[in-house]
Amino acid sequence: xxxxxxxxxxxxxxxxxxxxxxxxxxxxxxxxxxxxxxxxxxxxxxxxxxxxxxxxxxxxxxxxxxxxxxxxxxxxxxxxxxxxxxxxxxxxxxxxxxxxxxxxxxxxxxxxxxxxxxxxxxxxxxxxxxxxxxxxxxxxxxxxxxxxxxxxxxxxxxxxxxxxxxxxxxxxxxxxxxxxxxxxxxxxxxxxxxxxxxxxxxxxxxxxxxxxxxxxxxxxxxxxxxxxxxxxxxxxxxxxxxxxxxxxxxxxxxxxxxxxxxxxxxxxxxxxxxxxxxxxxxxxxxxxxxxxxxxxxxxxxxxxxxxxxxxxxxxxxxxxxxxxxxxxxxxxxxxxxxxx
Amino acid sequence: xxxxxxxxxxxxxxxxxxxxxxxxxxxxxxxxxxxxxxxxxxxxxxxxxxxxxxxxxxxxxxxxxxxxxxxxxxxxxxxxxxxxxxxxxxxxxxxxxxxxxxxxxxxxxxxxxxxxxxxxxxxxxxxxxxxxxxxxxxxxxxxxxxxxxxxxxxxxxxxxxxxxxxxxxxxxxxxxxxxxxxxxxxxxxxxxxxxxxxxxxxxxxxxxxxxxxxxxxxxxxxxxxxxxxxxxxxxxxxxxxxxxxxxxxxxxxxxxxxxxxxxxxxxx
Numbered sequence: 001x002x003x004x005x006x007x008x009x010x011x012x013x014x015x016x017x018x019x020x021x022x023x024x025x026x027x028x029x030x031x032x033x034x035x036x037x038x039x040x041x042x043x044x045x046x047x048x049x050x051x052x053x054x055x056x057x058x059x060x061x062x063x064x065x066x067x068x069x070x071x072x073x074x075x076x077x078x079x080x081x082x083x084x085x086x087x088x089x090x091x092x093x094x095x096x097x098x099x100x101x102x103x104x105x106x107x108x109x110x111x112x113x114x115x116x117x118x119x120x121x122x123x124x125x126x127x128x129x130x131x132x133x134x135x136x137x138x139x140x141x142x143x144x145x146x147x148x149x150x151x152x153x154x155x156x157x158x159x160x161x162x163x164x165x166x167x168x169x170x171x172x173x174x175x176x177x178x179x180x181x182x183x184x185x186x187x188x189x190x191x192x193x194x195x196x197x198x199x200x201x202x203x204x205x206x207x208x209x210x211x212x213x214x215x216x217x218x219x220x221x222x223x224x225x226x227x228x229x230x231x232x233x234x235x236x237x238x239x240x241x242x243x244x245x246x247x248x249x250x251x252x253x254x255x256x257x258x259x260x261x262x263x264x265x266x267x268x269x270x271x272x273x274x275x276x277x278x279x280x281x282x283x284x285x286x287x288x289x290x291x292x293x294x295x296x297x298x299x300x301x302x303x304x305x306x307x308x309x310x311x312x313x314x315x316x317x318x319x320x321x322x323x324x325x326x327x328x329x330x331x332x333x334x335x336x337x338x339x340x
Numbered sequence: 341x342x343x344x345x346x347x348x349x350x351x352x353x354x355x356x357x358x359x360x361x362x363x364x365x366x367x368x369x370x371x372x373x374x375x376x377x378x379x380x381x382x383x384x385x386x387x388x389x390x391x392x393x394x395x396x397x398x399x400x401x402x403x404x405x406x407x408x409x410x411x412x413x414x415x416x417x418x419x420x421x422x423x424x425x426x427x428x429x430x431x432x433x434x435x436x437x438x439x440x441x442x443x444x445x446x447x448x449x450x451x452x453x454x455x456x457x458x459x460x461x462x463x464x465x466x467x468x469x470x471x472x473x474x475x476x477x478x479x480x481x482x483x484x485x486x487x488x489x490x491x492x493x494x495x496x497x498x499x500x501x502x503x504x505x506x507x508x509x510x511x512x513x514x515x516x517x518x519x520x521x522x523x524x525x526x527x528x529x530x531x532x533x534x535x536x537x538x539x540x541x542x543x544x545x546x547x548x549x550x551x552x553x554x555x556x557x558x559x560x561x562x563x564x565x566x567x568x569x570x571x572x573x574x575x576x577x578x579x580x581x582x583x584x585x586x587x588x589x590x591x592x593x594x595x596x597x598x599x600x601x602x603x604x605x606x607x608x
Contacts, residue, residue, distance in 0.1 A: 237408050238438040242452030242501060243428035252451070256442045333442045333481045 030094040031080055031087070034073045037098035041105040042066045044113070051115035054124045061129035062108065069101070123303035131307035138292070139311055145287040146315070149205070150277050153212025157273070158266065161217040165224025165265075169258075170250055175225075186218035190272070191279045204284030208277075215276040216269035223265025227258025260334060263327045270323055274316050289315065353419050354504035354537030356382040356405060362413030363400055363563075373562030374400045378414070380556065380565060382505075385535040387528075389548035389555045392595065397563025398541040402507050405539065406432045418504060428452055431498030431536075435510040437490040439482040445469065445493045446478035452501045468496040471530065488519040492526065499530065505537040513543065520544075524551055528575070545595070549587045550577050557594050567594050 045063050050056075080087040104125065110116050112124035123131075132139065164182065167174035190211050197207035231254055236244075239253045255262075281290030289312050296304035363375040374397045382388050390398045403409040405416055407426040416423045418430065426432075439448045446465050453461035469478055472492040482490055491511060498506055511527070512520045528551060531538055542548050548555045552571055559566040569591060573583055 232438075234434055234436070234438040235440060237426070238432065238434060238440075239451075240408065240426035241406055241428065241430065241432035242497065243455040244451075248455060252455075253440070257440070259442065333444075334483070 030091045031077055033094040033098035034090075034101070035070065035077060037101035037105075038066055038070045038073055041101045041108070042070065044105050045108060048109075048113045050112050050124070053115040054112050054119050055127065057124075057126045057130040058134070059130070060126060061133060062112075062125040065125075065129050073097075120300065121302050123306065127303040128306045128310070131301070131303040132310065135304060135307065139307070142287050142289045142292045142308075143311060143315060145285070145291075146277060146281065146289040149208050149212060149281070149285075149288060150273065150319070153209045153277070154216055154270070154273050156209065157213030157216030157269065158220055160213065161220025161265070161269065162224055162262070164217070165221040165262075166228065166250060166255065168221070168225035169228025170254065179225075182218070182221055186222065190214040190218075190276045194280070194283055198284060208280040208285060211276050211280045212273050215272040216266075219265040219268035219272060220262070221265075223261045223268070224255075224258060227261025227265075228254045230261065231257040259330055263331065267323065267327075270320065274319075278312070352384040352535075355384040355419055356380075356505055356537065356539065357417045358401075358405070358414065359416075360414035361401070361404060361411055361416060363397070363404060363409065364412045375404070375411075376562035376564050378563070378565060380568075382537060382539060383553075384419075384504075384537055386553045387531060387538040387551055388540070389552040390539065390541045390558060391543070391545065391548050391555055391591070392558035392563075392566070393560050394543070396558040396560035398558055399509055400563065401558070402432075402509050402539065402541050405505075406430050406507050408432070428456065428501040429504045431501060431503035431506040433491070433494050433498055433506065433508040433511045435513050437482070437487070437494045439490055439494055439497070441482050444479050444481055445474060445485065448482070448493060449497045449500055452497065456501070464500060465496075468500045469493075471499075472496040473526070486519075487515050488523055491515065491523060495527065495530065499534070499536070503536060505539060508538065508540040510541050510543065512547065520547070525576075527551070532575075545588055545591050546579060549573075549584060549591070550579060555587075555591060557591065569594075 042063070045060075045066060076086065076090055080090045108125050111119070111122050112126060164174075164178055168178055168182070169175075193211060193214065194207075197210055198204070201207035201210060235253050235257055236249055239249060244252065277288075278290035278293075281288035282294045285291045289308060293305055293308040293312070296302075296308060358378050358380045361375055361378040362373075365372040365374055378401065390401060392398055400409060404411045405418075405423065407423050407430070423430075439445075440451065443451065446462060446469065449465035449468050450461040453464050458464060466475075466478060469475055472495055474489060474492055474496065477485060477489065477493075482493070485493070491514075495511075508527075512523050515523060524547060527538075530536075538551075540548075540551065549571055555569045555571060557566040557569065558564065569587065571587060573581065573587075578584060
């Protein structure tokens with residue numbers, strides 16, 4: 001049944017997921033792979049003794065983690081017998097998930113079991129999971145502080161970017177006066193402004209808001225204005241013959257038509273804002289995920305540094321996924337046209 | 341249901357008059373005289389085609405009437421009122437449909453209605469989709485429809501504004517031959533029901549004869565009216581009728597020799 005798909009040239013052209021992972025692995029075995037890999041990892045974790053060089057943890061946290069993963073995998077597999085969607089997804093992702101657990105096992109051997117790497121900088125997985133679990137109250141606080149800084153700064157910058165971009169796109173005089181400013185100020189990485197903002201703003205927090213906003217503002221402005229100037233003139237003309245005036249030219253034609261560009265700008269801005277967020281926190285903040293990582297580094301507590309990094313990666317990838325979801329919804333009209 | 345949309349037909353409106361219309365463009369190769377001294381009256385409710393070699397100012401003339409291009413001499417009036425900009429009383433159908441790709445077909449048709457703050461814009465739009473044979477495609481996006489369907493949606497979008505005149509800029513130019521003939525009948529059906537004044541630019545002599553009451557031939561550089569041919573054939577017209585063919589002959593001859601008569605280079 002599966003080999004049919006891989007030999008079908010049309011399927012090969014349209015559905016990439018049908019080509020990979022290779023079909024030599026049977027459908028059911030693919031779905032079993034994560035469980036096998038987790039069991040293997042558990043076996044390694046519990047049966048091989050730890051190297052004495054690695055400090056002990058209160059509990060075998062990585063074992064708990066693996067048990068949790070095992071439970072999730074079993075649930076997924078059970079579900080996959082009843083739900084077509086889960087079945088397809090698991091058959092596709094199974095190999096990858098298994099790969100992840102094999103990689104974790106490799107790390108486990110290198111750090112915890114053999115202590116081949118310096119234990120100070122490369123803590124065991126037990127210690128990393130322990131850091132996240134035992135320091136959870138502070139981590140949650142830091143995530144909330146970062147989220148506040150990110151969201152407030154981000155939306156201010158986004159709004160400002162949309163406004164200046166629209167002004168440049170539609171008004172000749174705005175374009176004359178603002179574009180050179182954007183061109184000069186925009187390319188400067190917003191973190192460069194840190195020394196200036198520290199004296200110009202009443203608090204480190206307001207300075208951080210400004211820096212994050214600045215990071216989003218520039219790409220959003222540039223892409224909004226370039227999006228608007230790339231809207232085919234025919235759309236505005238068609239609008240005019242349907243009775244549209246200036247207001248509608250901007251809000252019902254210009255901005256919707258440049259949404260693909262605008263989202264590209266927002267995406268770039270989001271990435272820039274993450275960099276700025278973490279840097280700003282490292283410099284002048286109390287609490288926040290960037291501050292946490294630097295603070296733990298200064299304390300020489302590398303397990304907490306890794307814990308912080310894992311939390312940061314998770315947080316940012318959730319935010320980016322949300323943005324992609326929003327984009328897919330807003331750009332539904334050009335599905336199959338643009339991919340990025 | 342279908343007829344109620346036609347009931348809004350308000351008598352005879354849509355008379356277009358062009359008086360000494362001229363249009364000059366400034367370009368990097370100097371001044372281009374796109375239109376010169378155009379005098380033309382288009383009767384309310386008639387179907388008129390503009391035909392001529394490319395670059396003779398057909399589209400410019402249409403755009404001047406639409407108010408999309410300002411003229412440099414003379415005046416254009418619609419029912420006695422001078423035109424000084426685009427408006428929804430003159431619908432415009434573009435060659436490449438120009439539907440808004442980010443709106444569904446229904447939202448496209450409702451665009452102008454919402455612009456005019458009409459109640460039930462979406463219901464009204466659905467009515468027009470039904471008239472143009474697009475029922476069931478209201479939620480589709482333009483890129484999901486064929487060229488012919490997009491052009492019909494564009495027609496529905498313009499007609500929904502109840503325009504006095506509809507200006508069509510090579511509306512069927514991008515369609516294949518069969519869809520084209522089918523669409524010609526569709527447009528005629530709408531026109532016969534509504535009697536909106538139609539002014540169409542086309543390259544296709546057969547299309548002009550098949551559809552119009554009157555064919556206006558333009559000659560290039562500067563664009564001026566070469567000849568006006570009244571088509572006195574009963575509708576629906578037969579493309580193979582002898583008189584149809586003789587109209588075609590007349591027009592093709594006029595077009596071919598428009599402007600200057602060239603001596604053959606040599607005789608055999």
